Amino acid sequence: MKLEELTAISPVDGRYRNKTSNYATYFSEFALIHYRVRVEIEYFIALAEIPLPQLTQITEENKKSLRGIYENFSLEDAQSIKETEKVTNHDVKSVEYFIKEKMTALGLENVLEFVHFGLTSQDVNNTAIPLSLKEAFEQELFPEFDKVFEVLKALAEQWDAHSMLAFTHGQPASPTKLGKEIAVFAYRLQQQIKTAAAIPYSAKFGGATGNFNAHQLAYPEYNWIEFGNKFVNEGLGLDRALFTTQIENYDFLAAWFDLLKRMNNILVDLSRDIWQYISLGYFKQKIKAGEVGSSAMPHKVNPIDFENAEGNLGIANAILEHLAAKLPVSRLQRDLTDSTVLRNIGVPVAHISIALQSLLKGLGKLELNENKLAEDLEANWAVVAEAIQTVLRREGYPKPYEALKALTRKNEKITQQSIHAFIETLEISDELKASLKEVSPFNYTGVQPKL
Template identity: 45%
Template sequence: MDKQQFESMTLCPLDGRYGFVKEALGDYFSEYALVKYRVYVEIQWLKFLLENMESDVLKQFDKSKMASIEAISDNFNYDSFARIKEIEGVTRHDVKAVEYFIDEQLVELGFDYLQSFVHIGCTSEDINNTSYACMLRDGLNKVWLPKAKEMMTHLDELAFEHASVAMLAHTHGQPATPTTIGKEFKVYAYRMLESIKKIEAIEMKAKFNGATGNYSAILSCFSQVDWQVMAKKFVEEYLGLTFNPLTTQIESHDYTCHILDGVRHFNNILVDLDVDMWLYISMEYFKQIPVKGEVGSSTMPHKVNPIRFENSEANVDLSNSLCVSLSNKLPKSRMQRDLSDSSSQRNLGLAFGYSLQAISETLNGLAKCVVNVDKVASDLDGKWEVLAEPIQTVLRKYGISDAYDTLKELTRGKSISKEDILAFVETLDVLSPEDRDVLIHMSPASYIGDAVALAKIKL
């Protein structure tokens, strides 16, 4: 089956139509990745024991040969994966298959006496929870977070570029106090930055304490060792994770839920931008650059549709649905352990994948957009009634208690011209020459407050 045939038969678009997502995340969230990380954890556990435990068996090992042990995980490849899957076909247990694979490798290396220490004192979840924690850490730090930061940085650049481009704002869909295009982009950049910071602050937690979280098995053979201290050292120094000291058989998944909730929040900021861009395009505040050869409609040749933002919105919905489902499921487990979290966790990559696709769609959509300067200026110049706000605010300074009602009577629900505003200002004898001059020279395009400075704030 060639690539095109394969892509036509995939059930998930992340494996076919949006194949770049699989290429980006496959090293961290695929079945192959899960098996690879399991091998890594088992080898690190054996290394930890060799370097930190006193045992007649372990003393036989020449520590100068540690690199050959680590090579079992360092050199993991598709042949390794295939062999483990072959073993699993017999054992019907995926973690035990990893253990037996490592046993085989140790025999080939001449370290068969170490076989009994592979997986010693461990329950499967010791290996699984640490593997998933490493997968989440690496998938986030190497793929999702860089893409999220790329999105944020691009918006920050657009904010600076368009900092001074005045635009009629809309609250409740109605003309409102003007802003600038740059300042509005800056709001999204700042929101995304704050969301990213919160995700980055989440500790990737892991446990390594046996079948019900009490170190019972490992204490039965090494009773004089403080395994709470040793487990913490292994998890933090050898795996680079944060130790969770109190669990049942499973790590509680609470940190995973926090990550999923953080991704969902970022997604919601992204879709808020998507919807706004869709609306601004429909209002002709942005024009989309036609791409030669592209078709917008099968029957209307003139169409250039905002499909990137629409596609992003759809992928956000899928990612958020998975984030919510997983966040609701993972922290719940019957008594000390049930297996329902295992099947759920295998879908973590989809939650990140659909989010990654959404970010890419939005970036592509923004790349096709240019500000329609004439339309933006025209809409501003046609809405002089927005100056009712500064006029009534200035009048309040002079103690005019009915200033709001006066401007409401003049402007509410009406189209007001520049001449109407100037004529009204001329009737305001209470104004000082300085305030009168400010109002006379004010226009919708100049009534933007600190928008330019806000758009240029360094994040």
């Protein structure tokens, strides 16, 4: 069966292809090959800039032509590399042969053996993959997180004045502001976005076992550690790990995945709370003409965007959990399990993107039901008991908590009238009684900072 959106096994490349296709630039097989070609060519140019004696002939025009190989890299180029791989049975070696063919066409056949000079495959993979991750995160994923943050921040400001019944353990609790409840999620997301700035995009570059063995033997007069640091840190914009085996240690890659898991969990929490608020009637959802909520019940408008977000975030976290736990563990210098696992990085990232798009859609459909907010506040005057007993504590009134407990746990509905009647029985000043009567579920909302 020919691979198309309708025949794809993964929904990332099938049902949701229109939402995730931009990530193919960073995480597809084509992308991996493209990034490998880029690293190999930039490495060759870096050798020419030392310069190695055999590469002094490389001109600025040569460098421009060489960079053109990856800047104009095509699907046909990638397919030719895959054809070579059928013969070599080695993906990185096939990239080396491709570059040599291109360089021959540029008249550089006398320096071909400095392509992939002294390297092992992981010097290329462990720079290509973090580079693709860095560019995907900076150019695609984190801007999507930023959009969610900005929408949450705007909604927090929009709903800042709306009092709302809070729930602790599923029971009515001290009132809050709807805007503040949304601000909680914006704040949590903001803190994790800030944390991201401290995590490096770590890369390995140091030869077969991380010690520049071949480089040092061939050219002992050069400082290869300094070269590697400059090439990776300045040339590629990554962070070179100084002590590695054949492969990158993947500790910071695991840190990225753990960070994404935390961000996802925050948004799972948001999705569930909004779902619950919709269920309580605090929000209505804008209806789009022609849409169907249920195949059987015509009245339904399901909170599908928040359910979709929660489901995709869960799938992403399951994969991220495996990536974070598996990658830092490898037998001795290296086993090959990291190779197949690393090819799946784009899958959880794509699921996160699907979730973020669903969240943005869902948040955009919310309409506040002010009447329901007011109705629930009016129906739960018992929540001001905390306010009254706290003031009585301040005044030195005997056993105020117990007095309010006795009132509010009667098998009768607590109303404004019953609260005010209780206040009248207290042996306190008329001024204090009047002050306590000013407290209501609508204004007992505390103070909240601004985002």
